[in-house]
Amino acid sequence: QSKPWHDIGRDATPAEVKAWDIDVRPDFKGLPAGAGSVQLGEEVWMAKCSSCHGDFGESNEVFTPIIGGTTKKDIETGRVAALVEGAPSTAPQKTTMMKVATVSTLWDYINRAMPWNAPKSLKADEVYGVVAYLLSLAEVVPGDFVLSDKNIAEVQKRMPNRNGMVFYEPMWKVNGKGDVQNVACMKDCPTEMKIRSSLPDFARDAHGNILEQNRVIGPVRGADTTKPAPK
Amino acid sequence: QSKPWHDIGRDATPAEVKAWDIDVRPDFKGLPAGAGSVQLGEEVWMAKCSSCHGDFGESNEVFTPIIGGTTKKDIETGRVAALVEGAPSTAPQKTTMMKVATVSTLWDYINRAMPWNAPKSLKADEVYGVVAYLLSLAEVVPGDFVLSDKNIAEVQKRMPNRNGMVFYEPMWKVNGKGDVQNVACMKDCPTEMKIRSSLPDFARDAHGNILEQNRVIGPVRGADTTKPAPK
Amino acid sequence: AASATAATRAVAAEGEDAILKLPEHTTGLGLPVVTDGYGKPSKWEANLQRRQSPGLTRVNQASVSFTPLQGLFGIITPSGLHFERHHQGWWDIDPSKHRLMVNGLVKRERVFTMDDLMRLPSVSRIHFIECGANTATEWGNVAVPTVQYTHGMISCSEFTGVLLSTLLEMCGIDKKKAKYVLAEGADGSSMTRTIDIERAMDDVIVAWGMNGEMLRPENGYPLRLVVPGIQGVSWVKYLRRIEVGDEKYATKDEAVHYIDHMPDGTHRQYTGIQECKSVITTPSAGQTLLDKGFYNVTGLAWSGRGAIKRVDVSVDGGRNWRTARLEGPVLPKAMTRFNIDWVWDGKPAILQSRAIDSTGYVQPKINQLRAVRGTRSVYHQNAIQSWLVSENGEVSNVQVY
Amino acid sequence: AASATAATRAVAAEGEDAILKLPEHTTGLGLPVVTDGYGKPSKWEANLQRRQSPGLTRVNQASVSFTPLQGLFGIITPSGLHFERHHQGWWDIDPSKHRLMVNGLVKRERVFTMDDLMRLPSVSRIHFIECGANTATEWGNVAVPTVQYTHGMISCSEFTGVLLSTLLEMCGIDKKKAKYVLAEGADGSSMTRTIDIERAMDDVIVAWGMNGEMLRPENGYPLRLVVPGIQGVSWVKYLRRIEVGDEKYATKDEAVHYIDHMPDGTHRQYTGIQECKSVITTPSAGQTLLDKGFYNVTGLAWSGRGAIKRVDVSVDGGRNWRTARLEGPVLPKAMTRFNIDWVWDGKPAILQSRAIDSTGYVQPKINQLRAVRGTRSVYHQNAIQSWLVSENGEVSNVQVY
Numbered sequence A, B: 001q002s003k004p005w006h007d008i009g010r011d012a013t014p015a016e017v018k019a020w021d022i023d024v025r026p027d028f029k030g031l032p033a034g035a036g037s038v039q040l041g042e043e044v045w046m047a048k049c050s051s052c053h054g055d056f057g058e059s060n061e062v063f064t065p066i067i068g069g070t071t072k073k074d075i076e077t078g079r080v081a082a083l084v085e086g087a088p089s090t091a092p093q094k095t096t097m098m099k100v101a102t103v104s105t106l107w108d109y110i111n112r113a114m115p116w117n118a119p120k121s122l123k124a125d126e127v128y129g130v131v132a133y134l135l136s137l138a139e140v141v142p143g144d145f146v147l148s149d150k151n152i153a154e155v156q157k158r159m160p161n162r163n164g165m166v167f168y169e170p171m172w173k174v175n176g177k178g179d180v181q182n183v184a185c186m187k188d189c190p191t192e193m194k195i196r197s198s199l200p201d202f203a204r205d206a207h208g209n210i211l212e213q214n215r216v217i218g219p220v221r222g223a224d225t226t227k228p229a230p231k
Numbered sequence C, D: 001a002a003s004a005t006a007a008t009r010a011v012a013a014e015g016e017d018a019i020l021k022l023p024e025h026t027t028g029l030g031l032p033v034v035t036d037g038y039g040k041p042s043k044w045e046a047n048l049q050r051r052q053s054p055g056l057t058r059v060n061q062a063s064v065s066f067t068p069l070q071g072l073f074g075i076i077t078p079s080g081l082h083f084e085r086h087h088q089g090w091w092d093i094d095p096s097k098h099r100l101m102v103n104g105l106v107k108r109e110r111v112f113t114m115d116d117l118m119r120l121p122s123v124s125r126i127h128f129i130e131c132g133a134n135t136a137t138e139w140g141n142v143a144v145p146t147v148q149y150t151h152g153m154i155s156c157s158e159f160t161g162v163l164l165s166t167l168l169e170m171c172g173i174d175k176k177k178a179k180y181v182l183a184e185g186a187d188g189s190s191m192t193r194t195i196d197i198e199r200a201m202d203d204v205i206v207a208w209g210m211n212g213e214m215l216r217p218e219n220g221y222p223l224r225l226v227v228p229g230i231q232g233v234s235w236v237k238y239l240r241r242i243e244v245g246d247e248k249y250a251t252k253d254e255a256v257h258y259i260d261h262m263p264d265g266t267h268r269q270y271t272g273i274q275e276c277k278s279v280i281t282t283p284s285a286g287q288t289l290l291d292k293g294f295y296n297v298t299g300l301a302w303s304g305r306g307a308i309k310r311v312d313v314s315v316d317g318g319r320n321w322r323t324a325r326l327e328g329p330v331l332p333k334a335m336t337r338f339n340i341d342w343v344w345d346g347k348p349a350i351l352q353s354r355a356i357d358s359t360g361y362v363q364p365k366i367n368q369l370r371a372v373r374g375t376r377s378v379y380h381q382n383a384i385q386s387w388l389v390s391e392n393g394e395v396s397n398v399q400v401y
């Protein structure tokens, strides 16, 4: 019982699907055949990536660092230890490599979106190469490694945070139940009514003068944040 | 039991109310004392009104004509005969004087809004004067008349369309009932399905090229009205 | 039009260039955030503008511009396309100097600043505003080419403000004597309109907000009266004064205009209600269907007396009707969007929509309207509108009943 | 601020100049209609702009701009103030060259032009869109000065488009195997996000319309996915492709970002729901009350799981609560405006709002959220927000629980 609008649109040609269907899944569905060495990757990286991400993926200038904070131990366990609350931190901040569990994600993303100012300009082998180069910086693969569609599943088994992800269905399903419960107390509710945190002084005017970010009429005016905060 | 917001705002001063409370009602509440002759009115008119409305209020250039279309008979009956369907027309189109039933309306409006480019610039006596002038053009008052707050109620009794207004409550009250009834026939409904009227040829492009007044995508395009209509 | 379709659909065996050759936006870096601190529509949308109807008025400050309903979706009118009606031009008033005065039959005559008003308990409600003269050109014969000009003096927005009843109570309205209020604007025309006291104490809003932000200057910034269900002229812009009184005021726009010319030569005064009405916006006159086949016929319905209960659509000039789908929310005195399936077989067709409101009132045919009101009225033309689809796909404005 | 009040209220014995000396707009002729074919806000409203949060991002094409909630009314966000989030900049794409492809586990892999899509049966629905990172700065300590920066990555609009389910049915989705769809954008980032099939077949819209007109370029013109209740990143802009699959895709923005960092060091993936949340927008941090006395405390509430059932407000830091007035319409997965009376006695006060949705879920306190999720998360911070009113009337951002 097809609807009267059934035939609006047209069939996609195989070439068209090929041109756009570029996603690569964790099970490597979508991954094109190819291979790239760490060395090729380093060349591409230095030419097309390092200006933004730093020679070793460490730069915090254009985006947060890609590399850092993972250990040999993490590669064994598949869990980045530094992520645990209270753990000694091994990097100034969370890096991409500390978080990413699936090597497919790196391949897919670099292939679709990098270099940032020229996305989709890399050849498949070059993507294999830069992924290999990044993995070598994180000591996931040795310096003479050649990453390919044949061995990428093996490399997946060494991803430092490969066991670091959990799927928590209640936050994915609309009919799930929240993990945090409050009750709608109305009177004499438990609260210490003390100020646990307030805006640091340096932040008062860090967003400009708030006076100029509010309407010139109404029940309130913007606070003049060129003057000190109320005591 | 006054609400907590009861005292927001402030009292108006008598001078403030006086400055803004300019409306004049049909019962002449709000009408300031004063007087103006037809002659004064003619002077004001020629200086400040005639450029837009014509020497005799007949101009159709800047707004539809103010004067015309009323007769001595109308002044007697208080009904403008030309308004009746099928009546011989006495003016090329409906004029203000043919419609207006209440002289207060003229006084109020000229006082608040005319001259168009300098509203509220007339003195009360000048308003009396131009109203007198307009009434004299319509032969409601003689050429030597002096209109004042004292005699305006008498003049009201000569307004050509003073009996021409009806108050139809159902179109004023939200819970009224419409004066036109249709029924929601769904099948084989009475209609002649013939085209009683369609867009005249000259009107096809009178609003510009409709092609350029529709989106460049979507289920339709604007019709190219530089080309002839479909037969 | 046929060629446009062809162009956008031309597919080589391999596929379309639009897909095979990745566009610049897929292979490059776009524009930064806050390129516009206050954004604007795509440059490709420039055809959708509010426009004047040539010859309708003689000067541009006492004139009208029409909303391009032919290209709009849903029920909210983009504020940039809200129709305009000025009597003496529009202004961008300094809101810190704007005042609202309440005087007349009240215990305390009061003055409010915008600061005062915006502190008061407020409401936010979605309502349509329709000019009483909307569709005026079609009382007699067909006169204008598109729905922008036949029906474009209507918009629908979310308004925020304080209920007029709150203000009147604060001022101590004289409940015995008070029968009417007069609303007055601060512009040159100082527009005045009479509102009966039941309505004033019901759902009338002294509004500053429209679609989440302040009113636009063309629509009365910083304050306008919102009179749900009533013709736009009563929605006094630049509102400066509310007077409580015991008589109707017969102001120029309720004594010379916005009056209904009846066949017996009388004029009905104070006929402010915008009765139940609807119109198909796509496809509508001045548009050309790209092809035979399926279309989603869509339009708007509204009633000044309440909510829309049902909309029926005919594709055969009113002989047979099917009931359309109402998109939610369906709110009182607000526009309601309707949609219905239609397969165009390529033959001439006459599209009509017919709305029914919560009072059971059925939108009339133009001949029914004329039978009661004659043909010399200007205002309150709420008849069923007909669009003729010709064989070449072009849609045009016709009268059929 | 006190002086501002004084200035706007200074009244001589005679009265105020603002009234006694008629302003120019009352005695002159204003501007013509269609001065702007597409209108814009008053010049007096220029303070209300979308703005970046300095230091939050490093480059302006992979950044965010925030909606000025502190000055908005009702539930509709003006499209010009809709928050922005771009990963590789924004574009104003030629819509006649834009295509949507559906591929994967379907009988027919299909391509649609905008012409095709806009012929299909459409729906118009009001929904909020909230970035998953909204209020991220407040997971730990107080960090930013106003509600624009704490909560401004949310907007609410009326969207129009075709249900994704309609398209998937047309393409002959493999009902047995299909478990997920992947949505992909046409910009440089070609943003990809996984959506489960139940949701895809439920209320997801392939939308072209926003608040009555086409989407703005910054928001995905000409096509974006609307995924009601789900974080904004899933509302893929410049939508070019829908793939039907049987596995989740673990794309960059669901494997490296938009993941919740738990105390045990794991990250929760695919936690897209924007849970029930609310915030008081006026008075809010960075604003100064003009005076003691009455205020209408107003704010917004929303839930990704359904409609808002109730909002409570406290003025004593959560010790005692009163239930606020909900302004209609109250719609599922849409913002809801609440209002409540408050008389400020001039003493320090701590304002909070707490929303409850149709599932009975009660918006949590920040300590309750942290007890479960720790402090290192970035996303999905839906805690009760506290604003401190100091004796001088200035409001500031604090944490109280």
Ligand code: HEC
Pocket (backbone or CB within 6 Å): A044, A045, A048, A049, A050, A051, A052, A053, A062, A063, A066, A095, A096, A106, A109, A110, A114, A115, A116, A117, A122, A130, D059, D062, D087, D088, D189, D252, D256
């Ligand atoms: C001109 C600057 C620039 C260049 C050149 C560049 N990048 Fe990036 N890269 C960025 C920015 C900015 C982002 C963040 C984009 C976003 O917000 O989604 C990014 C993100 C990334 C990420 C994801 C990091 C994360 O945690 O989300 C990877 C991996 C990456 N780039 C790799 C590369 C590679 C490989 C190249 C070269 C082939 C490259 N980049 C070239 C600017 C650049």
Ligand code: HEC
Pocket (backbone or CB within 6 Å): B044, B045, B048, B049, B050, B051, B052, B053, B062, B063, B066, B095, B096, B106, B109, B110, B114, B115, B116, B117, B122, B130, C059, C062, C086, C087, C088, C189, C252, C256
């Ligand atoms: C610069 C042009 C101009 C001048 C000068 C002018 N008017 Fe007008 N007048 C108009 C326009 C335009 C309108 C219609 C305004 C509207 O649409 O509400 C009008 C409306 C009127 C009306 C109402 C007519 C109706 O049927 O609505 C009257 C009466 C009137 N003018 C009288 C006067 C008088 C008396 C003066 C001089 C004291 C005057 N006008 C000066 C342009 C002008």
Ligand SMILES: [Ca+2]
Pocket (backbone or CB within 6 Å): A021, A022, A023, A024, A030, D243
């Ligand atoms: Ca794929």
Ligand SMILES: [Ca+2]
Pocket (backbone or CB within 6 Å): A201, A202, A203, A204, A205, A206
């Ligand atoms: Ca500082």
Ligand SMILES: [Ca+2]
Pocket (backbone or CB within 6 Å): B021, B022, B023, B024, B030, C243
């Ligand atoms: Ca008065």
Ligand SMILES: [Ca+2]
Pocket (backbone or CB within 6 Å): B201, B202, B203, B204, B205, B206
């Ligand atoms: Ca012509």
Ligand SMILES: [Ca+2]
Pocket (backbone or CB within 6 Å): C085, C130, C131, C132, C133, C231, C232, C233
């Ligand atoms: Ca009007």
Ligand SMILES: [Ca+2]
Pocket (backbone or CB within 6 Å): D085, D130, D131, D132, D133, D231, D232, D233
């Ligand atoms: Ca987002």
Ligand SMILES: [Co+2]
Pocket (backbone or CB within 6 Å): C087, C233, C253, C257
């Ligand atoms: Co008018």
Ligand SMILES: [Co+2]
Pocket (backbone or CB within 6 Å): D087, D233, D253, D257
């Ligand atoms: Co992101």
